[in-house]
Amino acid sequence: MEVIIILVFVVGYLAIALEHPIKVNKTASALLTGVLCWTLFIMSAPLEGVLQSKEFSGFLETLRLEISPEKFAALSVVDQYHEFVGTSLGHHLNNISSILFFLLGAMTIVELVDAYQGFRLITDRIRTKNPVKLLWLVCWVTFFLSSILDNLTTSIVMVSLIRKLIPDKEMRMFFAGMIVIAANAGGAWTPIGDVTTTMLWIGGQISTVNIMEVLFIPSILCMLVPLIYLTFTLKGTLGETPNAAHENKGYGTEIIKGSSIMLFMGIGALIFVPVFKTVTHLPPYIGMLLGLGVLWVVSEMINPHADEALRKPYTAAGALQRIDTSSVLFFLGILLAVAALESMTTLHHFAEWLDKTVGSQSVIITLIGLLSAVIDNVPLVAASMGMYSLNAYPMDHFIWEYLAYCAGTGGSILIIGSAAGVAVMGMEKIDFIWYMKRISLIAMLGYFAGCGSYLLIYQLIH
Secondary structure, eight states: OOOHHHHHHHHHHHHTTTHHHOOOHHHHHHHHHHHHHHHHHHOOOOOOOHTTHHHHHHHHHHHHHHHHHHHHHHHOHHHHHHHHHHHHHHHHHHHHHHHHHHHHHHHHHHHHHHHHHTTTTHHHTTOOHHHHHHHHHHHHHHHHHHHHSSSHHHHHHHHHHHHHHHHHHHHHHHHHHHHHHHHHHHHHTTTSSSSHHHHHHHHHSHHHHHHHHHHHHHHHHHHHHHHHHHHHHHSOOOOOOOOOOOOOOOOOSSBBHHHHHHHHHHHHHHHHHHHHHHHHOOHHHHHHHHHHHEEEEEESSSTSOOOHHHHHHGGHHHHHHOHHHHHHHHHHHHHHHHHHHHTHHHHHHHHHHHHTTOOOOHHHHHHHHHHHTTTTTHHHHHHHHHHSTTSSSOOOOOOHHHHHHHHGGGGGGGGTTSSHHHHHHHHOOOOOOIIIIIIHHHHHHHHOOOOOEEEEEEHHOO
16 A cells, blocks of 8 residues: 555656646645555555554654553554554644644735835836846845745736836847756855755754855855856847836735834734744744734724725735635645655655665755746655655754745746746746857856855864
C-alpha cells in the first residue's frame, strides 16, 4: 500500500506541475492528492515502517497514560494504528492551519491596502525615462517591497506600474523578467516575504533576525548579477508614454481617501508580526490576525457616513471576497499530502537515502532549489521539512537557512517556477521559450552567485 500512496502522490505532483497542459486547476489536484493519501494511509494494513518508528512508540506511551489499562490492553494492533493515523492527522492539521491563517490574514491586509490604491504612493514617484535607471529603480523597489509584502503581490503591483511607464512590449518583457527575479530574491530573506520562508519560520526552523542577517547578501547578489548583465546589454527605448494622468481612483469613479493611512498601517501590521511573536511567544498567525483586526476597524472608520454599497469594496469584508482563496486551498491540499508521507516515515527514509547517495547536504539543497524551477516550491519545502527533523537539525541550522534561499530564488530560473513568475506570465503574456532564452541563464547565474556567497560566508563564520 505504501507504493500505491507514493504513486498517488507522484501523479498528483505531476498534475500540479502540468496544470496548464492538462487544463486542471492545481488546487483540485492538490486537494485530491492530500485526501487520497490520508484515506489510503488509514485504510491500509498497518505499515511496517510506521510500527517500527519512534513516533509510533512514543504515541503508544502517551496513549497508555491517557486511557485506562483495560482499554489499552483491548486495543489490537490495527486499532492502535488507526488511532495513530488519526492523531497524526490532527497534529499536522494544527501546523498547517497556522500557515493558512497567517496567509489568509496577510493576503487580506495586502488586498485592503491595494483597494485604497496605497501602493501608488510608492509607484507614482518613479518618473525617470532612462531604461537602465528605470530598471535599477524598479528592481530595488521590487526587492524591498517583496520583503515586506509577498513576492506574488509585489510582482503584480510592479507589472501594473511598468505598464504605465513602458509602452514598448519587448522592453517591458525584460523588465517583467527582472521583476520576477527581484521579487523572489527579496522575498527569500525575510520570514514574511515568501510562503516557503514563512513555512520554515512558523515551523520553528528559522528565526527572524538570523534569517535576515544570513540571507540578505546572497539575496541581493541573486538580483544584482542579472541586473548588472542587463545594464550593459539592454538596448532600446521605453517607447512613447501617454500623457493622460491617472487619478487615484478605485473600483468606481470616486476619489479614494485614506490611501496613505492604509499603506502605512498595512505595512506596519506586517512588520509588527515578527515583533509580536518575539515579545509574546504566541504563533505568528495570532499577530497577523491582530494586525488584520486593527486594519479592519480603521477601514470601517474611513468615510463612515458614505453609502454602504459604495464603501464595501474598501472594507476588509470586501477584501476577503477578492483574495485568492484557491491558493489557500492549494496549500492545504499539498501540505496534507506531504504530511501523510511524513507520518508514513517515507520522507525520513528518502532523506537517509539522499545522504548516503549524494552525501553533501549543500549539493542536495542546491538541487532542490534548481528543482523548484520546475516543481512548485511549496511542496518541495514541505517535503524537506518532513525529511529533516528539528531534533537532528535545530533552528537556524545550515540546512534550513540554505533551503530558505534556494527554494525561494530557484523558481526564477523558469517563468513557471514561482507564483510570481506565473502571475507575470499571465499579465504580460510572456512566452515560456522567450523567458528561457532571454532570462533563464542570467537568473541561474544570479541563483548560483547567491549560493556561492552564502556557502562562502557560512564557511568563514563557522
